[in-house]
Amino acid sequence: MPLLVSNYSWQQTKASVFLSLPLRGVCVRDADVFCAENYLKVNFPPFLFEVFLYAPIDEASSKAKIGNDTIIFTLCKKEAVMWETLCISGVDKEMMQRIREQSILQVQERAKEAAEAKATAKREDQKYALSVMMKIEEEERKKIEDMKENERRKATKELEAWKESQKKAEEQKRIQREETFRQQQKQTKEERKKLKPKSLTRSSISRHPATKGRNSENIFSEVFKEDCVPAPRSVGSIQVSFTPRVFPTALRESHAAEEEEWLHKQAEARRAMNIDIPEFSDLKEEEKNPDWLKEKGNKLFATENYLAAINAYNLAIRLNSKIPLLYLNRAACHLKVRNLHKAIEDSSKALELLTPPVKDNANARMKAHVRRGTAFCQLELYVEGLQDYEAALKIDPTNKVVQNDAEKIRNVIQGTELKS
Structure with a gap:
């Protein structure tokens, strides 16, 4: 049976009511305070205090302070008037129960509204x-598209410039051939003119009357000998020997201009390997060789030491930045350590160096597209990833692994398969 507390004191102003409730040993943890518009209840076993207020209060603005064996309430009135008493008089048990239920419903409604407002927020x-x-x-995505567009424009501009230079070179060669041919014709005419015999005149024949016989025959025979072919x-x-073609395809089936440009780029990359760089003077002789560093990076990649492999490829690229396989291998390392943006950059750089597209670099271009597409998919940019996988399939349409991965990406985009 709870002990009802009746020894409380209260004071008021037009705006507030101050209620002091003494409770021995009261603390915040064990005290149960319930405040509604017309009802106030404090349950601190074995003590119980409840009051049916004279007028409605604003429970949201009201406060309670617990400490020193006392609870002090500051109740804010809804109407600025003076109360005659703290609690309403003439309340029977049925009315008390109805007020309690209404108060509980009001508090529940407000709690529900607050929860909905919180959920909405x-x-x-x-x-x-x-x-x-x-x-x-x-x-x-727009940044990547702009990068792609800039790379496409750059490649197109370089190709047009190369074609224009080839056209000028061909035109210059043609002019030189025509000039050489005209000079040869002129020289031939001059030589024939020098070799042409002097014509026999009537006066010369008259001075040699004996030419009517055997001597005349000798004269014309000499003239005939000089003019003969x-x-x-x-x-x-x-014996003619031709240098074998680097590419196995027949010349009529090949892209000769693209192949020549690719060979020219490879030759430039090989020449760059022999250049001494002062900042690398303290390295060993084999450490100055990008091919040796590439093999070192490949071995470290095989042992799953990806960071060391990246360092080896970094040094090789500083020595020679024209070798596309260095960027391609470094992109694979970045994929392993989930440096996805760097993997995209290295794959794009490898594709830039793997131009023009020829059969000799087809496998490397396919790997670059697959690795860049994988990085896009891990960034959840599935549309861009699918574009790279489709580009890889154009290079090698029979690759089953790439076909299966491309199909999975299409299913993810269509929402028929979970992201993995």
């Missing part, structure tokens, strides 16, 4: 965060 925050993330992803040259054979 949370949804708004999530929606805002999602919109911000989508905006960031859109900016990243030289004898044909002797028959012989000329």
Whole structure:
């Protein structure tokens, strides 16, 4: 049976009511305080205090302070008037129960409204965060598209410049051939003119009357010998040997201009390996060789020491930045350690160096597309990843692994498969 507390004191102003409730040993942890518009209850076993207020109060603005064996309430009135008493008079048990139930329902409704408002605010925050993330992803996607477009424009501009230089070179060669041909014709005419015999005049014949017989025949025979065509040259054979083609395809089926450009780039990369760089003068002789560093990086990658492999490829690239396989291998290392943006950059750089596209670099181009597509998918940019996988399939349409991965990405985009 609870002990009802009646020795309380209260004071009021037009705006507030101050209620002091003494409770021995009361503490915040064990005291149960319930405050409604017309009802106030404190349960601190074995003590119980409840009061049915004279007029409604604003329970949201009201406060309770617990300490020193006392609870002090500051109740804010809804109407600025003076109360005659603290509690309403003439209240029977049925009315008390009805007031209690109404108070509980009011508190529950307010709690429900507060929870709904909190949930709505949370949804708004999530929606805002999602919109911000989508905006960031859109900016990243636009940035990557701009990079791609710039690379395409750069490659097209370089190709047009190369074609123009080839055209000028061909035109210059043609002019030189025509000039050489005209000079040869002119020289031939001059030689024939020098070899042409002097014509016999009537006066010269008259001065030699004896030419009517045998002597005249000798004169014309000499003239005939001078004008006669030289004898044909002797028959012989000329041995001709051709340098074998680097690419196995026949010339009529190949892209000769692209192949020549690729060979020229490879030759430039090999020449760059022999250049001494002062800042690397303290390295060993083999450490100055990008090929040796590439093999070292490959061995470290095989032992799953990816960071050391990245360092080896970094040094090799500083020695020679024209070797596409260095960027391609470093992109694989970045994928392993989830440096996804760097993997995309290295794959793009490898594709830039693997131009023009020829059969000799087809396998490397396919790997670059697959690795960049994998990085895009791990960033959840599945549309860009699918584009790279489709580009890899154009290079090698029979690769089953790439076909299966491309199909999985399509299913993820369509929502028929979980992201992995």
